[in-house]
Each structure stands twice: as C-alpha cells, then as structure tokens.
Amino acid sequence: MTQPSATAPAKKMLSRTVILAIVVIVILAVGIGAAVVLLRPAPAASITLWYNSTGHYGDTEPAVAQLIKAQIEATGKVTVNLQSEDWASYRADFAKGNLPFFLLGWYPDYFDTDDYVSPFYSTAGAQSEGAFYTNATMDKWITNETASVDPTVRGAYFQQLQTQSAKDVPYIPLWTTNAHVVYDSDITGVFLHPVVFKYFIMNKPGFDHITVGTTDSPTSFDPALAYDYFSTNIINQVFDTLLVYEPTNGTLLPGLAAQVPTVGNGISADGKTYTFQLRPGLTFTDGSSLNATTVKRAIQRVISLNLQGSAEFLLEQVAALGKTPTIDTPNCPGPCTTIVFHLLQPVGLFNQIMAFSVAAPVPWWYNQTGAQQDVVNGNVKVTGDGPYSLASLTSNQQYVLQKNTNYYNPGLYSAFGIPTIPILSKIIINRYSDSSSLKLAIQTHQINMAYRTLNPTDLTALQGSAASLNLKVDIGTSPQIRFLVFNVKTAPFNDVRVRQAIAYAVDRSSIVSNVFHGFAVTLYSMVPPGFFGPDYSSPVFQTAYGSSPDVAKATSLFSAASLAISLSMFQTDALERNWL
Template identity: 35%
Template sequence: MQRSTRPRRLIATLAIGGALSLVAAACGGGGEGEEGGGGLIVGTTDTVNTLDPAKCYNYYCSNILFNVGETLVSYDPKTSELAPKLAAEMPEISDDGKTYTFKLRDGVTFHDGSEMTSEDVKFSLERANWMTHPEGAGFLLDGIESIETPDPLTAVIQLAEPDITFGSKLAYATATIVPSDKYPAPEEKLPADADPASYEEYVHEDLVGTGPYRIEDFRENQSITLAAYDKYWGTKPKSQNVLVQFFEKSSQMQAALQSGEIDVAFRHLTTEQRESLQGNENIKTVEGAGASIRYLVFNPRLKPIDDPNVRKAIAAAVDRQRIIDDVFGGAGEPLYTMVPPDFEGSEPAFQEAYQGKKPSDFVNGKVKLTLWYSTDHYGDTEPALAQTIARTLEESGSFDVTLKSTEWAQFSEEAYPGKSGQYPVFLLGWYPDYLDVDDYLAPFYHSTSSFLRMYDNPKMDQLIDEEISAEDPEAQSRLQTFGEIQQLAAEDVPTLPLFVETPYAFVQSNVQGVDGTMGPEQIFRYYLMSKASG
C-alpha cells in the first residue's frame, strides 16, 4: 500500500523542582549515562489532557501514545514512509479499495502481560469511533463499515467507500490498540449531540499499550515517567527511563536546560530564549521538518464574519512575513494555503488571490473584530502572535480589533464546533494526523468530516470526496482536484493560513538520536534518544 502525496523534501516552581529531583534519581539527572541504560529528562511547555486514545487530539498526548502505545501501521523514522507496526506486513487491499486485510504480529503483549489479538484491534478501532468524543479524533475512522476477526492474528476492515488515505489514518494515535478487557466502550456509536457525560463515561486514563515504554507515573501538569517495557516485541529503547517534565513557563524550561537539570527542551521557546540557547556551546540545536501550521478560523454564523468580504479583507491585510519576523525571529515560512509548501499538491492560492489587494477593496469604513486566542496551549509567544495580527489589521485602516483570551479547556469548548462556536475569529494550530494533502483540507473544509463544522459548500464536499476515492494517491487528476479545493478555499475563506512552524529541539551536548526523529510526521520518539557516556 502506498502512502499518499508525501512531502517533496524533508529537512532533516516548588512542584517542578520536586519532580525534577525525584526523576533525577530514577533517570540519572542531566549528567552522564551509558547509551541504552540510565534515563532521559525531556522538558516541554505543552500539556497532556488525557491518555485515552479515544479522547486524545492534541500534540503531546498523541506523542505519549506514540511512545507507549502502537498502531497497526506507523511511519518509518528514516523515510517517513508508512510501514508495518503491530501488523506483520502492509495490508492486502481489495481491488475496489474497500477491504483491508491485516495479518498481525505474533507474540505481542500488552503492558499488563496479556496477548494482543485481532479482537483487540476490532475493539480499539470501534471504541475510538463509537465514542465520538468531541475532544478526540474518532471521526478519522468514520469510513469503517465493519471489522471481522477470522482468526486471532487476522483483522479484516471493510470500508463503506474507498478512501485512499485510510491506511495513513490508521497510523494516528486515535487508532492505538488497547486491551479489550481493560477499557470500557459503548455497544454502538454514540450520537454526535449526546450529553457530555455519556462520552466521559467510557474514558479510561490508565493507559495500557504494547509500546517500548509503559507509564510508571503520571502527575497532571507536572510530569510523566516512562519505563522501558521488558517484554517489548521490538527493538529495545535506547534509554531505560524517560521523564517528561511539564513547565508552566518557557523561561523555566530554558533555565533547567542551561543548568543541566533536563536533557532536552522541546516546545515552546520564545525567539529570545531560542537565540540564547543557540549561542550556548554546551547545547545542540536540532531543526526539524515543517509540517505544523498556524491559521485563523472564521465562524460564518457570527457577525461580522458572516460577510465573505470581511473575511477577504482580513486575508488581504495580514502580513505573514512580519508575523514570522516580529514574533518568531524569522523561524517559519509564510503559508498561502492550508497545505505546507513541502507537499506535492500545495498551491499558494491565497497569494494568487490577494497579492496586491487592499482591505479597502472589499470593505468600506472600519470593521470591528474580536480575535480570540488561548493563553496556555501554544506557548509563551501566543499573546505576541495575536497582538501582531491585530496590529497589522488595524494599521490597514479597515479594522478595529479587540483581543480576548482564555485557557485552553474553556477555549476549545467555546470556539467550536459548529453551532456551539462562540468566537467569530480565533487562532488555532495544526500538526498532521497523517502525511497526506487531504489531512490539511478535509478536516477544515468538508461539511461533515471537519472538526470545526462551520463551513458548508456542496462543491467543496464533492471535490474532497473525489480526491479521497482516487485509486492512485499520486494521480495527476488527484493533484488537480487538490488545486481546485485550494482555489475554492481562497474564494470562500473559511480559514486563513498564516505560517508553517519550524520545529526546534535543544539538547545537551551528550544527547544522541534527536535528529533522527524530527521528520514531517511530527513524532518525537523518545525510544531513539539516549545520552552518550563520557
């Protein structure tokens, strides 16, 4: 099975102090250690809101799942190509593209010691999809019509319609395989408008996976401790223990790295902090491939965004390069479509539509806008990002912008989806669920499969349905359809792409393996990292 349309090129507090001290004893601190032994301490300003695959849909909870759990297929860190994981080989796909037959690896065990079988595969995929948790990504599995298990090592997945991206979707964290006798699950698919309590009834936070690490300790908003699973079926992880330390402020993370309290700092440092670390001879800078994007979302149900000319005026006013330079010190790339430019099929439709245009070409007088952003989800640069966007809009003379913010828990509940959305304009970020152009289009533009559920254009739905049902992921006709989708998005402006993020990791000089896990799939594989002795 081929992976669709891949990138054209790859670039290659007291509580905190206490947690660091605790793990320093288990992991060997930020000092020396032999490769394959000892441990590693990774710092981040991200948060983990859940460890349940059916509820997880943010970067860091997904990243924990990728290190503790596993999926049928995953991305090879050397090539970024799809490869078997819990599957013994890539699936056999029927001629009509609707039946995927997976042969499973024999002898794989969960962290509780039980054996993984095809029943666990069926249970896990149905559970994630049937829970339809509003914070999760179970919708990625909506195409599944049925799953059969003819024997313990065979799973046959039947799709309702052909989906060229289905194999790639199975590589995302929501498809993590969990033991069927440990997790609760509904007996049928929950309605999308169910009472919130009905979703939470089935959430299970004690993660049991098959991956190279198991969860040893989880202290919410403080730390997660991972220990190597001694019965892991695959290659043993290079570090015996990993401590993921959550920092409230990026300045705390920077100080911890400089003092040697942590080994790795990853997501999110300010420009000044990044430049300071780049000048430190004891710290290495590792630059990754840009596949994560930032963008504005417009809710056309709310004034004044219900007027398409207002959305077009905003598109004409935003200065992307200024945002990158002023807020991120030049680290990033302007984005003129939701699809990053390193993907074949990316077309700068917004540049073509709005280059040389002024907001006054679309609106008269001054439009009052309210722009919302989250205070605790995208790092310490988020206020500066919102302020810079507001400033560029106001300097055009066509807008009067009010900035509002709230914590992510409230933000994600109020901003979307659909009719429940209360914010006319708001900032979001996106990292890929699967490496295909479709993953930067359908989740935003399709009326039923979008997680936003704010945009409804039958022509757009038709185009997306066409590219998903293509027989060849690299077909020229599919690339042409991608172009039509991006052109239509530039006309309707349901979202406004801003820039592609350049990911950086900063590591102690004796840390190895980080540069081998900074590909476009955005999976930070702890099991490939270690500290060299010396």
C-alpha cells in the same frame, strides 16, 4: 333642571389643544433623539480573538495576537478584544463551538497531503477543529481525492479544494514554524521526525534515563479522544498501531501487523478491502491479550463514542469505515490474527490512517461509554503495547515513561542500525510554565533536552552558546502550520465578507519578522509546500488577497458587512431603545 355652563366648549377646546401640543412635542423629541442616534458616527464593532495562554505554542502567542489585533484595527471598522485560556479549556471550548475566532496550529496525523485537507474542509473534520464549516462540493472533492492514488487526479482535486478555501475562508493560513530541539551533546538518536518524535530510539551513554523539558501540556491519553500534539506524541510512545513509521521519515513499516498491505497482498483490486495479519502472541503491558477482536473493538469504540473534538472522523469518514463499520475476524476463535476492513469506498491512504494514534488498540476493559480517565483512584490507567508504559503522571507537571520489558518487537529498527528499542529505561518529562524557565533549565543542565517550545530569541541565544554548554541545537524543516479559525456558524463570522476582510488585513510578513525572527515562513495555503512527495501546495491566499495587507479592501468589505456586524455583534443606543 340646571343649565350647562357657557364656558364648557371653550375648556374642551383648550384641553384638546394642550393634548395636541404635548403630542407634537413628544413626537419632535423622539424624532430629534432618533436623528441624533442615527446621524452620530457609529461606534466601531467589537470582536474577540482567542489564543492559548499556557505554552502549548510557546510564549509567542500574546505577541502574535497583539499584531493581528493591530492589523485588523487598522481598518478603523473593528476593535479587537483579546482573550486567552489554558490549553485544556481552549481545546474543549473550540470543539464545543464556544470560540468564534481563534488561533490554532497543526502537526500532521499522517504523512499525506490529505491530512491538511480532510481535517479542515470536510464537514466532520471542520467540526473537530471548531470551524463548523460545511460545503457539499468540498466534501465530494475530498472523497474523490482520498479514493485515488493517481498524483495527477489528486493534484487536480487539491487545487480545487485550495482555491475554494480562499473563497470561503473558514481558516486563514499564516505561517509555518521550524521544529527545534536542544539537548545534551552526547545524546544520540534524536530526529525531528515529520510525524512522531521518538524517545525510544534515543540513547545517552552511561545513563539509563533522560529528563526532557517542555512547555506543552496534554488533554487526554485515550486514543479515542486525544487530538493534540503532546497527547498523541505520548500515546505514540505507549501504544503501537498496526503500522508504524521508519525512524527518520514518513515511510510505513509493519507494527502490530506482520506486513504492510499492498494491492494483491492485503488490498483488494477495488481498493475497498484491507486485510492485516497480526503478529502472534501480542499482549498489553497489563498482560491482557491483544488480537484481531481487540483491534476490531477498539476501532468500533472510537466510532461509537464519537467524542467531541476527537479524530473519530478520520476512521468513520476519511477511512470510509462508516458509522457501523464492517470488520471481519475470520480466524477467531483460534489464532485470531486476521482482521479485514471493508470500506464504503476506496481509500488510497487507509494504511496511513492505521498508523495514527486514533487507530491504536486499547485493552478490553477500557471505558465503553466515554473517555478512559488517565488516573483512577490514584492509579494510572493508560495501558498500551508500545516500547514504553506511562508509569506515573502528575497533571501538568510531570510524566514518566518506563521501559516495557515485554515489548513485542525490540528489533523493529534493527535494519536501521538500532539493534533494540527502547534503549533508555526511563524518560522523565517535566513541564515548565514558560519558555524562559525552559531555556534556563537546559542551559544549567537541570534537564537533558528541551522540546516544545523555546522562544525564537532564546533559540538564537542557545545556538550561539551551544558548543560552550555542551549542547546541540537541531532545527529542521517542519510541517507545523499556524492559522486563524472562524466558527462560520457564529455571527458575524457567518458572513463571508467579514472573513475575507480579515484575510485582506493580516500581515504575515510582519508576524514572521517581528515575532519569529527568521524561524518561520509565511504561508498562503493550509497545505504547506514541499513536505509530501508530489507538492500539491498552491499559494491561493496570496493570489486572492495579495502578499501584503490591503487595508482599503478590508475596510470596504467590513463596510459592506457593517449591518450584519452591527446586528449580530453589538447593540447601538438606537437598538437598545424600544421605539415601537
């Protein structure tokens, strides 16, 4: 038998020593590497601010975005990337929840303070606006304020809603803008209406049409889907609703209905039943019948489709019709002129919602499984009952409105000195790619009117030269508001401290003075002041965050939320390595 070598134990010891040394070296290397990562200054977190790039709000959006970027970055805690999209993509993306942080604007659907509350702070409304905010207490307060017609009761709820909004910060109100329109000096009947811009009451002596220029663009002309200004404004020329507005203010008049329901004459004592009597013999422009069953089917269609980003929630929730509305048509078959809505709870502003485009009747043949396409096989398939029909459209280029010669109520505004509507046979709306082109077109009279949207500097220039150019420039008060939106379901904006930090960082006065040059006013609540009878607006963001930016408080909140921001928004080198 061979004897073991005398040096074997020594070799084993040497091997163990070498292995231990290697292990120690590796541990030290790992430790030093980790220490370098942990001790070096953390890079600033990165967020993205989105804005529209194609003129829906005019050409000022890039400048606004740049200012907000600089204001947030002044904290030294966050860098802001800017991204933009065309309006149709933008509208679709925020409704889908694809935009975590973005700029948006609002023009009222109906003339009531609730329209600056329900669409933003109710669960369903916030989803439509891309914020995805939900707060059961806010939902309850909204239900209570819509049920009441008592100004004191409503005022108390509006105050609670606004105060809570400044704590939760799903939106940051920034400014209100002035409505403006520039037009040939011989055009009459031009009113900056608080809800609907009415082409059908305009006149240009000696002409049967006018040409209008705009930088805006639509998304859809289906009342079940449209929920942006340009789309709904065209719908308001082409479709009538049960109730309509007076020519210059927010007072309701009978439209398709023969009268405005009141308590004891169409509205039940408990406020839960609304009965409308339709005018007899109504038809759409294609000759098809419009009766109580048509109205019922159109309302049911909006609710059953519940298209993403639409105003469906106004009917289902705000108007309290529910997911399966109870609507009676007691004299159908027969005259079929009576329609009765049974609400789940009292709604004091039901009449106002019936005047908004989402409640517009559509023909029986409209698509029942999705949105009605505006053009099918080259033919316009937008069929309404209003003063005009949509005769032709070239997407994002031109929209032509043609007089509806069979309009059911040409004397609608005769009591207001307007004997018949529509007055002009045709309205041609041409889209311009930017405000400068729009300004040049009105200066050179290539168009008769410029409406939405001229730059503040161009507007000022046109004011100075209007008389020599035979133009008029109207600038009025406006309930148009602008604001920031957070998708509160998406990190890091699901951390309220991040939203509050940005609320401290923004400088409204800088935006108003540097971008809008006097054509805007700072805003400290989503409810704009001074527009709706009792003024329920309260400057809650001014109370909570001050009139000017507080960089120190913004920085502190960003620091407190830094772990959440780091984990959710970007990966440091340490997180990229698998130390385990």
